[in-house]
Amino acid sequence: MRRGKLVVGNWKMNGGLEANASLLVALLAGWTPSAERSLAVCAPFPYLGQVRDALTGSKLAWGAQDLSPHSAGAYTGDVAGAMIAEFGCRYVLAGHSERRQLHGETDALVAAKAKAALAAGLTPLVCVGETLAERDGAGWQTVVGRQFDAIAAALAADLARVVLAYEPVWAIGTGRTASPAQAQEVHAFLRQRLQKSSAEAVQVLYGGSVKAGNAGALFAMPDVDGGLVGGASLDAVEFLAIAGA
Ligand code: 13P
Numbered sequence: 469m470r471r472g473k474l475v476v477g478n479w480k481m482n483g484g485l486e487a488n489a490s491l492l493v494a495l496l497a498g499w500t501p502s503a504e505r506s507l508a509v510c511a512p513f514p515y516l517g518q519v520r521d522a523l524t525g526s527k528l529a530w531g532a533q534d535l536s537p538h539s540a541g542a543y544t545g546d547v548a549g550a551m552i553a554e555f556g557c558r559y560v561l562a563g564h565s566e567r568r569q570l571h572g573e574t575d576a577l578v579a580a581k582a583k584a585a586l587a588a589g590l591t592p593l594v595c596v597g598e599t600l601a602e603r604d605g606a607g608w609q610t611v612v613g614r615q616f617d618a619i620a621a622a623l624a625a626d627l628a629r630v631v632l633a634y635e636p637v638w639a640i641g642t643g644r645t646a647s648p649a650q651a652q653e654v655h656a657f658l659r660q661r662l663q664k665s666s667a668e669a670v671q672v673l674y675g676g677s678v679k680a681g682n683a684g685a686l687f688a689m690p691d692v693d694g695g696l697v698g699g700a701s702l703d704a705v706e707f708l709a710i711a712g713a
Contacts, residue, residue, distance in 0.1 A: 472504040473687060474631065474671050474694040475711045476593060477701025478533065478561065479511050487702075488515055492522040494704030499711065501527035506694075507711050508559055509701065510593075513547055516555035524556060531559025531593070534567060537580035539587070549588025560585045562592040563615070565637045575615055579622035586626055593631045593696065594619055595675070596658075600638035608636070612654060613661070620665050628667040632658060633696040639676025641698060646676055648685045648692075655691035680709035687713055 483491075488511070499507055508529035511519045519530045532555075536546035552560055561567075562585060563578030573581075578594065585592035596615040598608040612634070620627050634654050639645050646654075651674045662668050674686050675696030686692055700706045 471669065471671055471693070472502075472506060474506045474508065474673060475707075476507075476531070476559065476633075476673065476694070476696050477509040477707055478564070478675070478696055478698050479509060479701060480533070480566070480698055481512060482702055483512060483515060485515070485518060488518055489522070491702065491704055492519065495528060495708065496522070496526055498704060498708045499526075499528060505711060510559060510561055513552075516552065516557060520556040529558040531557045531561070531590070533561045533564065535560050535562070535581055535585055535588075535590075537577060537584045539584065549584045549590055553588045553590055558591055559593050559631070560590045561633075562594045563619075564595045565597055565635055565640060568595075569637070575618035576622075578615075579618050582619055582630060583622055583626075586623070586629055591629065591631060593633055593673070595633045595635050595696070597633075597635040597637050597640075597676070603636070603638065608654060609657065612657065616658060616661055620661065620667075625666075627662070627665055628669060631671045631673060632662075633673040633675050634658065635675035635696060637676075641677070643677050645678065645682050645686075646674070648682075648689050651686055651692055652689035655689065659691045678710055680706050680713065683710040683713035 510531040532552045562581040567573045582592040598611040602611045671693035673694045673696045678695045
């Protein structure tokens with residue numbers, strides 16, 4: 469049985485105490501909770517306490533954008549899942565394409581991060597997606613299939629406890645979104661693989677230039693269970709419109 473739709477804002481490395489406060493107040497004022505729709509924001513580490521203080525007791529969930537695959541120790545600059553969980557986070561991103569591209573994160577590392585998140589009681593939002601060169605070259609099936617299989621192999625039955633996000637790299641921050649049909653094609657492919665591993669209840673979100681104007685058509689696709697929203701999640705009006713689309 470599939471769950472309702474989930475819309476998650478990924479603030480990336482944006483925000484500040486003052487801007488976050490206004491954004492969170494506006495989200496709280498404008499969000500009408502429903503059984504069908506859930507809303508969450510993933511903030512930079514230093515602001516997790518601020519987000520917790522603002523959202524505790526509300527129907528909005530929150531999370532972090534990355535975590536260490538290790539539980540503690542000599543890993544300067546890294547943040548453990550247990551630390552993130554202490555701030556009331558429900559979610560943590562793992563394997564965002566910006567981490568894969570800018571920090572050289574491999575499929576194996578992403579899988580280890582997803583495992584560490586589950587061990588800390590967090591729900592990993594595991595990202596997959598191909599670059600334009602990969603789409604034109606090896607093909608998205610090869611790349612997304614490889615990324616998915618690494619996670620599925622590492623998590624086994626625990627795969628049922630993650631949220632997946634398909635984020636074609638060519639659509640991130642470019643204003644060039646995948647068409648609803650293109651998104652559906654990849655989501656259906658992921659759904660089929662999930663069914664093979666008996667994890668069909670997993671939500672599969674779409675990310676990449678989601679805006680109020682295209683969210684409705686994307687979310688109407690049968691295998692698109694919501695969105696992972698970057699730039700548009702920094703604007704309360706736009707983000708709430710996406711959440712309600
Ligand atoms: P944009 O919505 O800014 O394209 O970013 C998508 C994304 O990377 C969300 O994680």
